[in-house]
Amino acid sequence: MAYRTTEARLDRDQALRERILACALQRVSAGGFAALTMQALADDVGIATGSLYRHFRSKGELAAEVFASASQREVDALAVQLRQPGSAAQRLREGLQQFAARAWHSRRLAFALIAEPVEPEVDEQRLLYREAYAELFIDLLEEGRRSGEFQVDQVGLAAACLVGAIAEALVGPLSPPARAARAAGHPSLELAQVSASLVTFCLRAVGAKESTR
Amino acid sequence: MAYRTTEARLDRDQALRERILACALQRVSAGGFAALTMQALADDVGIATGSLYRHFRSKGELAAEVFASASQREVDALAVQLRQPGSAAQRLREGLQQFAARAWHSRRLAFALIAEPVEPEVDEQRLLYREAYAELFIDLLEEGRRSGEFQVDQVGLAAACLVGAIAEALVGPLSPPARAARAAGHPSLELAQVSASLVTFCLRAVGAKESTR
Numbered sequence: 024m025a026y027r028t029t030e031a032r033l034d035r036d037q038a039l040r041e042r043i044l045a046c047a048l049q050r051v052s053a054g055g056f057a058a059l060t061m062q063a064l065a066d067d068v069g070i071a072t073g074s075l076y077r078h079f080r081s082k083g084e085l086a087a088e089v090f091a092s093a094s095q096r097e098v099d100a101l102a103v104q105l106r107q108p109g110s111a112a113q114r115l116r117e118g119l120q121q122f123a124a125r126a127w128h129s130r131r132l133a134f135a136l137i138a139e140p141v142e143p144e145v146d147e148q149r150l151l152y153r154e155a156y157a158e159l160f161i162d163l164l165e166e167g168r169r170s171g172e173f174q175v176d177q178v179g180l181a182a183a184c185l186v187g188a189i190a191e192a193l194v195g196p197l198s199p200p201a202r203a204a205r206a207a208g209h210p211s212l213e214l215a216q217v218s219a220s221l222v223t224f225c226l227r228a229v230g231a232k233e234s235t236r
Numbered sequence: 237m238a239y240r241t242t243e244a245r246l247d248r249d250q251a252l253r254e255r256i257l258a259c260a261l262q263r264v265s266a267g268g269f270a271a272l273t274m275q276a277l278a279d280d281v282g283i284a285t286g287s288l289y290r291h292f293r294s295k296g297e298l299a300a301e302v303f304a305s306a307s308q309r310e311v312d313a314l315a316v317q318l319r320q321p322g323s324a325a326q327r328l329r330e331g332l333q334q335f336a337a338r339a340w341h342s343r344r345l346a347f348a349l350i351a352e353p354v355e356p357e358v359d360e361q362r363l364l365y366r367e368a369y370a371e372l373f374i375d376l377l378e379e380g381r382r383s384g385e386f387q388v389d390q391v392g393l394a395a396a397c398l399v400g401a402i403a404e405a406l407v408g409p410l411s412p413p414a415r416a417a418r419a420a421g422h423p424s425l426e427l428a429q430v431s432a433s434l435v436t437f438c439l440r441a442v443g444a445k446e447s448t449r
Contacts, residue, residue, distance in 0.1 A: 212390065
């Protein structure tokens with residue numbers, strides 16, 4: 024049987040693929056990767072489950088793509104903030120505040136991106152995106168070192184430490200175990216406290232002078 | 237058919253289970269969780285693959301158990317170090333140095349435990365063990381705060397930041413991507429540099445006085 028792939032058909036395929044990804048992101052934002060089942064997603068999109076597999080070979084491949092596009096948005100937002108005018112310390116502070124606020128306002132998604140147990144394909148992406156974040160901090164730390172604002176010997180290592188500290192600070196308060204602890208009567212932190220403590224931790228860690236905090 | 241479970245049989249089962257776990261840990265130490273296939277493991281142990289499944293329902297369950305026992309060893313070693321006599325800053329410094337050195341000397345295993353993309357069952361364990369590490373740091377930070385050595389508002393948050401910073405500092409230099417970067421001509425860090433930079437980052441971050449570094 025001859026099979027003619029017209030341009031219109033390719034456009035329709037592309038549009039459907041994007042709609043699938045948008046619906047998938049909605050699911051992950053609401054219930055994490057655990058809520059991203061092929062069956063439920065196909066229902067959301069209004070197609071047969073089999074059609075999903077025409078676009079994504081596996082749940083892992085789909086989850087990795089959702090992860091990458093959501094994470095890229097965060098990397099881009101942080102990059103814009105870190106490249107604002109101002110001192111390096113000020114930009115680090117404001118970058119952290121913005122990052123924490125964004126995570127806070129999409130807690131379920133932030134936890135899904137940072138720490139939810141999930142397919143190895145997503146873990147692979149996590150490693151790549153942690154490198155992308157580290158690259159941003161490397162640039163900022165080098166600037167701050169040149170200007171004398173930061174005291175850092177190994178810029179790459181300090182950047183990795185920042186990435187880890189930020190992720191873990193946010194996984195803590197955002198994670199289901201943390202929510203369970205709060206339900207059991209442990210005190211909950213507010214965004215303002217988390218953000219302020221994270222900023223202090225990070226600025227001190229890179230040797231920013233007290234006056235620039 | 238009657239089936240008599242004698243004590244001798246239970247002992248044999250337990251001994252075999254432990255041998256399986258020991259062989260599995262050896263595999264992960266040499267090649268990460270990627271090297272832990274049921275087939276290869278059964279060959280190592282000298283049993284049929286089907287027999288493995290009598291002891292572990294799935295590869296994920298087995299991997300999670302290997303992870304937990306290897307991680308518990310690290311948590312215990314760190315706990316001993318952090319509870320030595322001495323000032324809180326000194327114990328934090330020595331705990332970090334020991335942790336980095338242990339990771340450095342078992343790099344493949346350390347990367348497997350901290351960051352290798354792997355089954356969700358292992359990711360679940362990772363979250364639990366990160367909490368176990370955080371608990372150790374919470375105790376130390378509270379001591380250091382009482383003694384005036386550390387300046388930390390939110391002890392739980394700072395502890396989480398430390399856990400994240402340490403993990404990421406070690407994933408960096410230990411990770412396959414980092415090794416690839418080195419192979420491509422980027423400079424490699426030595427244990428002494430990583431350890432010293434990590435100690436400086438963490439002590440500063442918790443507000444330890446310069447003189448105690």
